[in-house]
Amino acid sequence: xxxxxxxxxxxxxxxxxxxxxxVAPPLSLSTASSASSSVxxxxxxxxxISSLSSGRIAALAPISARNPSRIPAVVDEVREMADSRVxxxxxxxxxxxxxxxxxxxxxxxxxxxxxxxxxxxxxxxVTNTTIAPLYLDKxxxxxxxxxxxxxxxxxxxPDGEKYxxxxxxxxxxxxxxxxRMDRRCTFVALGGGVIGDMCGFAAASYLRGVNFIQIPTxxxxxxxxxxxxxxxxxxxxxxxxxxxxYQPQCVLVDTDTLNTLPERELASGIAExxxxxxxxxxxxxEWQEKNMQSLLxxxxxxxxxAIKRSCENKAEVVSLxxxxxxxxxxxxxxxxxxxxxETAFGYGQWLHGEAVAAGTVMAVDMSxxxxxxxxxxxxxxxxxxxxxxLPTQPPEMxxxxxxxxxxxxxxxxxxxxxxLILLKGPLGCCVFTGEYDRKALDETLHAFCKN
Amino acid sequence: xxxxxxxxxxxxxxxxxxxxxxVAPPLSLSTASSASSSVxxxxxxxxxISSLSSGRIAALAPISARNPSRIPAVVDEVREMADSRVxxxxxxxxxxxxxxxxxxxxxxxxxxxxxxxxxxxxxxxVTNTTIAPLYLDKxxxxxxxxxxxxxxxxxxxPDGEKYxxxxxxxxxxxxxxxxRMDRRCTFVALGGGVIGDMCGFAAASYLRGVNFIQIPTxxxxxxxxxxxxxxxxxxxxxxxxxxxxYQPQCVLVDTDTLNTLPERELASGIAExxxxxxxxxxxxxEWQEKNMQSLLxxxxxxxxxAIKRSCENKAEVVSLxxxxxxxxxxxxxxxxxxxxxETAFGYGQWLHGEAVAAGTVMAVDMSxxxxxxxxxxxxxxxxxxxxxxLPTQPPEMxxxxxxxxxxxxxxxxxxxxxxLILLKGPLGCCVFTGEYDRKALDETLHAFCKN
Numbered sequence: 001x002x003x004x005x006x007x008x009x010x011x012x013x014x015x016x017x018x019x020x021x022x023v024a025p026p027l028s029l030s031t032a033s034s035a036s037s038s039v040x041x042x043x044x045x046x047x048x049i050s051s052l053s054s055g056r057i058a059a060l061a062p063i064s065a066r067n068p069s070r071i072p073a074v075v076d077e078v079r080e081m082a083d084s085r086v087x088x089x090x091x092x093x094x095x096x097x098x099x100x101x102x103x104x105x106x107x108x109x110x111x112x113x114x115x116x117x118x119x120x121x122x123x124x125x126v127t128n129t130t131i132a133p134l135y136l137d138k139x140x141x142x143x144x145x146x147x148x149x150x151x152x153x154x155x156x157x158p159d160g161e162k163y164x165x166x167x168x169x170x171x172x173x174x175x176x177x178x179x180r181m182d183r184r185c186t187f188v189a190l191g192g193g194v195i196g197d198m199c200g201f202a203a204a205s206y207l208r209g210v211n212f213i214q215i216p217t218x219x220x221x222x223x224x225x226x227x228x229x230x231x232x233x234x235x236x237x238x239x240x241x242x243x244x245x246y247q248p249q250c251v252l253v254d255t256d257t258l259n260t261l262p263e264r265e266l267a268s269g270i271a272e273x274x275x276x277x278x279x280x281x282x283x284x285x286e287w288q289e290k291n292m293q294s295l296l297x298x299x300x301x302x303x304x305x306a307i308k309r310s311c312e313n314k315a316e317v318v319s320l321x322x323x324x325x326x327x328x329x330x331x332x333x334x335x336x337x338x339x340x341x342e343t344a345f346g347y348g349q350w351l352h353g354e355a356v357a358a359g360t361v362m363a364v365d366m367s368x369x370x371x372x373x374x375x376x377x378x379x380x381x382x383x384x385x386x387x388x389x390l391p392t393q394p395p396e397m398x399x400x401x402x403x404x405x406x407x408x409x410x411x412x413x414x415x416x417x418x419x420l421i422l423l424k425g426p427l428g429c430c431v432f433t434g435e436y437d438r439k440a441l442d443e444t445l446h447a448f449c450k451n
Numbered sequence: 452x453x454x455x456x457x458x459x460x461x462x463x464x465x466x467x468x469x470x471x472x473x474v475a476p477p478l479s480l481s482t483a484s485s486a487s488s489s490v491x492x493x494x495x496x497x498x499x500i501s502s503l504s505s506g507r508i509a510a511l512a513p514i515s516a517r518n519p520s521r522i523p524a525v526v527d528e529v530r531e532m533a534d535s536r537v538x539x540x541x542x543x544x545x546x547x548x549x550x551x552x553x554x555x556x557x558x559x560x561x562x563x564x565x566x567x568x569x570x571x572x573x574x575x576x577v578t579n580t581t582i583a584p585l586y587l588d589k590x591x592x593x594x595x596x597x598x599x600x601x602x603x604x605x606x607x608x609p610d611g612e613k614y615x616x617x618x619x620x621x622x623x624x625x626x627x628x629x630x631r632m633d634r635r636c637t638f639v640a641l642g643g644g645v646i647g648d649m650c651g652f653a654a655a656s657y658l659r660g661v662n663f664i665q666i667p668t669x670x671x672x673x674x675x676x677x678x679x680x681x682x683x684x685x686x687x688x689x690x691x692x693x694x695x696x697y698q699p700q701c702v703l704v705d706t707d708t709l710n711t712l713p714e715r716e717l718a719s720g721i722a723e724x725x726x727x728x729x730x731x732x733x734x735x736x737e738w739q740e741k742n743m744q745s746l747l748x749x750x751x752x753x754x755x756x757a758i759k760r761s762c763e764n765k766a767e768v769v770s771l772x773x774x775x776x777x778x779x780x781x782x783x784x785x786x787x788x789x790x791x792x793e794t795a796f797g798y799g800q801w802l803h804g805e806a807v808a809a810g811t812v813m814a815v816d817m818s819x820x821x822x823x824x825x826x827x828x829x830x831x832x833x834x835x836x837x838x839x840x841l842p843t844q845p846p847e848m849x850x851x852x853x854x855x856x857x858x859x860x861x862x863x864x865x866x867x868x869x870x871l872i873l874l875k876g877p878l879g880c881c882v883f884t885g886e887y888d889r890k891a892l893d894e895t896l897h898a899f900c901k902n
Contacts, residue, residue, distance in 0.1 A: 121866050166617060177688045182864045205656075207862045208683060208694045209774075232659060237628045243659045244695065323660075411658045413633045415572050 087113065088304070090311040092227065093319040097247045101227060101311050103304060107254040108138050108215070111145040117249040118143065119211050120184025123152045124176055126199035127190040128159040131217055134260055139190055139215060153179045157195065162348035164194045164234045166242065172202040186211040186249070192218035192265070193225035193352060197240070200231030204246035214248045217257040219269025219303070220353050223276075223310035224331075226251045228318040234347055238409045239339040245323055253311075255304050263389075268353025270295060270388045271334075273306050275360065276313040278381065279330045279421070282428030284309050289380070292387045329412055329432045333421040334360030340406035341394050350395065357390035358448075363422055366444040370436055372424040380427075393448055400445045538564065539755070541762040543678065544770040548698045552678060552762050554755060558705040559589050559666070562596040568700040569594065570662050571635025574603045575627055577650035578641040579610040582668055585711055590641055590666060604630045608646065613799035615645045615685050617693065623653040637662040637700070643669035643716070644676035644803060648691070651682030655697035665699045668708040670720025670754070671804050674727075674761035675782075677702045679769040685798055689860045690790040696774055704762075706755050714840075719804025721746060721839045722785075724757050726811065727764040729832065730781045730872070733879030735760050740831070743838045780863055780883045784872040785811030791857040792845050801846065808841035809899075814873055817895040821887055823875040831878075844899055851896045 087104035102113055123143055127136055132154070140152050155175040157168055176185070187210060189199030196214050203212035216226035232243015258266070273295075277285025287309075288295070294302035314331065321328040338359030341350060364381045367373045385392050394403075412419045412432075419434040420441075538555035553564055574594055578587055583605070591603045606626040608619055627636070638661060640650035647665050654663035667677035683694015709717070724746075728736025738760075739746070745753035765782065772779040788810030792801060815832045818824045836843050845854075863870045863883075870885040871892075 166621060170617060173686055173693055177686055177692055177860055180860050180864070182866065183862060184865050201656075205652075205683075205693045205695060207692060208681065208696050230659065232656075235624055235628055241628060241658060242624055242656045244656060245659050409628055409631050411634060413631070414635055415633065 088308050090308060090315050092247070092315040094247060094322055097229075097322075099248060099250050101251040101253065101315065103222075103253045103255065103308055103311065105255050105300060105304070107252055108135065108142055108256070111142045111147070113250075113252060114139075114142050114188075114213065114215075115145075115147055115150075117211075117213055118150065118186045120182070120186060121149055121151060122179065122181050122185040123150060123188055124172070124179065124181055124185060125152060125154040125188045125190050126157065126172055126195060126202065127154060128157050128195055130159040131191045131195070132156045135190060135215075135217060135257060139188065143188070153181075157198070159191075159194075160348045161194055161234070161342070161352065162346070164198055164347065166233055169198055169202055169233055172199065173206060176202075176206055181206070181210070183207050183210060186213060188213045188215060189226070189248075190215045190217065191221070192216065193221045196221050196226045197231050197243070198233060200229070200246055200248065201233060201243050204231055204244035209246070212246065212248045214251040216251065216253060218261055218265050219258060219307070220265070220272060220351075221269075222253045222255075222258075222307050223269055224272040224314060226253075227311055227314045228328075228331075229322070234343075237343070238406065238411075239343055239347075240411070241409075251311075253307060255300060255307065258298060258303060264351060264354075266296070266298070267388050267390050268351040271353035271357040271360065271385070271390055273310050274381075274384055274388070275331070275333050275356070276310050277428070278360070278364075278423060279333050279430040280317075280428055281309070281313055282426070284313070285380075285384075285427060289384055292384060296388065326432060329419070330421050330430050332412065333423075333430060334358075334363050336407055336410050336412065336418070336420055337362040337394070337403065339410065340403045341398060343406045344398060344402040345395050350391070354391050357385045357388075358392060358394045361385065361392045362394070362444055362448055363420065365447065366420070366436075366440050367423040369440040369443055370422065372422060372431075377423065377427055396450065398449055399451050400442075400449045403445050403449065539759050541759060541766050543698070543766040545698060545773055548680075548773075550699060550701050552702040552704065552766065554673075554704045554706065554759055554762065556706050556751060556755070558703055559586065559593055559707070562593045562598070564701075564703060565590075565593050565639075565664065565666075566596075566598055566601075568662075568664055569601065569637045570700075571633070571637060572600055572602060573630065573632050573636040574601060574639055575623070575630065575632055575636060576603060576605040576639045576641050577608065577623055577646060577653065578605060579608045579643075579646055581610040582642045582646070583607045586641060586666075586668060586708060590639065594639075604632075608649070610642075610645075611799045612645055612685070612793065612803065613797070615649055615798065617684055620649055620653055620684055623650065624657060627653075627657055632657070632661070634658045634661060637664060639664045639666060640677070640699075641666045641668065642672070643667065644672045647672050647677045648682050648694070649684060651680070651697055651699065652684060652694050655682055655695035660697070663697065663699045665702040667702065667704060669712055669716050670709060670758070671716070671723060671802075672720075673704045673706075673709075673758050674720055675723040675765060677704075678762055678765045679779075679782075680773070685794075688794070689857065689862075690793055690798075691862070692860075702762075704758060706751060706758065709749060709754060715802060715805075717747070717749070718839050718841050719802040722804035722808040722811065722836070722841055724761050725832075725835055725839070726782070726784050726807070727761050728879070729811070729815075729874060730784050730881040731768075731879055732760070732764055733877070735764070736831075736835075736878060740835055743835060747839065777883060780870070781872050781881050783863065784874075784881060785809075785814050787858055787861050787863065787869070787871055788813040788845070788854065790861065791854045792849055794857045795849060795853040796846050801842070805842050808836045808839075809843060809845045812836065812843045813845070813895055813899055814871065816898065817871070817887075817891050818874040820891040820894055821873065823873060823882075828874060828878055847901065849900055850902050851893075851900045854896050854900065 087102040087107055090101040092099050107113055125139055136154060143152050144150055155172055157163060157171060187199050187203040189196040196216055200212055203210050214226040216222045229245050229247035231246050232240040235241040274288060277288055291302050295306060317328055317331055334356045338355035341355040341358060361382060364378055368375060368378050382392055407418055417434040419432060421430055421432050424431045538553040538558055541552040543550050558564055576590055587605060594603050595601055606623055608614060608622060638650050638654040640647040647667055651663055654661050665677040667673045680696050680698040682697050683691040686692040728739055742753050746757060768779055768782055785807045789806035792806040792809060812833060815829055819826060819829050833843055858869055868885040870883060872881055872883050875882045
């Protein structure tokens with residue numbers, strides 16, 4: 001393996017990007033909204049005043065409004081990232097639980113980045129049968145390079161969403177206990193979203209909580225699931241029903257791992273990238289429209305930029321609402337419909353991003369039926385997802401009844417009322433609300449299902 | 452059921468007891484100790500300076516030193532509790548996660564106490580086959596009395612430590628999902644320590660965390676396991692290996708539930724009461740020596756006093772060290788030996804307190820071999836446990852090897868070093884340390900095992 005750059009040189013070369021953006025007054029679009037949160041009342045994001053768990057009130061404008069000079073900056077930033085191979089750092093600001101996201105090419109060849117976040121003498125790498133042959137040795141080398149005190153064990157789980165359950169999770173506990181891992185050990189998640197979610201929940205629960213590092217190897221995990229501390233497993237009746245909010249020590253995104261990613265997996269990740277544009281970052285959406293071919297062709301600088309900008313958006317939302325009291329729910333655009341597809345169709349039949357893509361089209365359709373967005377947005381969403389070769393409608397087996405029955409146990413149901421993330425206003429604005437005409441939901445379901 | 456007293460009258464009648472005790476300078480006994488924590492360095496409790504997770508430094512003297520006038524107060528307090536049937540309140544001070552422990556006779560007939568801590572419209576009572584016929588109806592009545600908006604469901608688990616595992620836990624998730632419980636629901640643990648630990652972990656993990664109330668019905672749960680937020684299940688290779696720190700909304704101790712408690716269970720709880728005396732409250736230990744017959748005869752005022760004083764001790768320790776960075780580990784006196792007995796002998800063969808009693812005798816024996824305590828303490832511990840009809844030695848099947856192999860995966864092992872809670876100095880003082888002569892541990896194991 002390549003020799004590690006010395007620690008100081010990495011540190012000094014870090015390009016630090018703050019996830020905290022300045023707060024600007026609401027746009028004229030904003031509806032007046034009281035600061036107190038209640039079930040069903042719509043919260044308009046990002047352009048409304050929203051009530052957060054901490055009691056803080058945040059007034060957020062869309063990214064473009066906060067930084068009018070951002071369009072030229074996009075081009076500069078992409079160039080800058082293409083020119084350098086040093087990691088970019090996006091900080092997730094959560095007080096004592098804050099952590100960095102390192103993004104860059106070849107980061108798995110930088111032992112210092114990983115080793116600085118390992119505490120204690122034992123590490124358990126949790127990965128799967130697909131990723132282990134590709135990157136497990138590399139990660140073990142990075143963890144042990146010039147570091148003889150550390151013992152690294154690994155557990156290799158079967159690959160796929162259908163194994164994201166309590167039974168598979170027990171294999172992680174079995175291995176940790178057999179290896180006598182103690183409270184000072186570190187769990188490392190090496191893989192996609194399923195591995196990250198399961199390893200994170202295992203780390204949250206093993207001995208009531210141990211250190212934890214995320215090394216996401218899919219675009220989906222790099223832009224979304226590895227950031228923000230949502231961990232868990234599925235239940236036969238619902239996605240991610242059992243889990244914990246548990247933050248990692250760091251997230252290490254080596255963009256080189258995308259070189260081995262199947263095309264379907266790449267597209268699946270793009271569904272979440274598109275989401276950030278739609279819910280809060282119109283300029284990012286416009287950039288995606290112009291650069292979709294580069295993303296699909298795996299242009300390294302385009303991918304690196306998409307990952308960075310996605311992580312910045314996610315980090316900002318998570319910093320403001322870690323436990324999903326309100327704003328964080330907006331990251332679930334298309335996910336209520338999408339989770340219903342994944343659960344009813346059978347976990348793993350469709351990739352998560354594929355189900356989210358179809359779910360996004362449905363959420364956008366419903367927003368339009370409510371009169372909350374104009375039809376140009378509907379068309380642009382349809383086009384960009386189709387360009388990314390993502391599904392734009394649910395699988396044929398999905399009936400209206402199937403949607404309704406799974407959506408009834410969605411985590412965003414409160415006191416019997418299903419709350420949804422819907423677009424409202426110009427591109428980049430959304431609401432999280434239980435106040436919508438039920439007829440529109442019915443019409444959308446009937447429009448997308450044969451019965 | 453009895454009509455509820457109106458809320459204001461309960462409030463005004465609450466006898467509030469602060470778990471925060473004033474901080475006094477260390478006794479002359481104290482050893483000088485640096486503020487930084489390291490594996491193996493002994494922390495002397497309660498009379499030493501200890502380093503806590505929060506970075507705070509606490510100097511704590513034993514309870515008797517902090518309040519020299521405490522002995523007469525004990526008598527007064529017992530009288531006061533015997534005279535009144537209003538709840539005593541012990542506060543667990545954990546910032547935004549603070550909560551009250553209500554202690555009193557007939558509290559399950561006070562719907563307001565429970566209802567004020569229920570959020571949302573749905574409640575899931577988790578109980579077992581022994582407790583359900585005795586108290587489930589009473590609890591459901593208390594939850595629904597003049598409160599038609601609330602729906603109460605229940606899940607009745609098999610009774611016993613051997614069912615404290617992931618498989619049984621899944622029954623709680625199954626029921627919650629089948630009943631479409633949402634994030635605003637409340638889980639209520641009605642039972643002993645096993646039910647409290649499992650229901651608490653279920654509440655911590657269901658939808659990544661829902662409200663949670665403890666109604667402990669055994670002395671063990673009332674004086675120890677229901678307070679402090681330690682939740683979890685066992686693994687075949689170790690006790691409580693999988694779980695979470697998750698605090699309840701309140702703990703409601705109706706001392707009347709002890710009337711139906713089997714004698715063995717009562718004695719099991721007394722083992723934890725004795726523990727508080729030994730590790731930090733010499734006067735409480737002396738009170739127990741004088742009042743053991745009253746406790747065994749279930750004298751209501753003696754039991755209520757023992758519960759209150761135990762909860763005060765536990766609340767104070769938990770407030771200072773919620774996540775067990777140091778001081779909280781002292782609550783595990785006798786537990787490392789005890790957990791080894793429970794795991795190797797088979798979960799449920801002995802009650803938890805029975806194993807802890809034998810483990811306490813072993814820890815005290817080892818402390819004496821190290822020259823850390825004089826033999827009068829050894830004799831007093833032996834006598835009080837024998838008076839309570841608790842085991843004073845491990846079961847015959849326990850070998851030195853069995854102890855060693857299970858203790859190697861104890862949660863208090865750090866980087867391969869087993870840390871133990873041992874008594875040191877006068878009655879009421881202990882240390883949590885990895886710095887002890889291994890020979891003493893070996894001698895103790897050989898003294899208590901046939902091979």
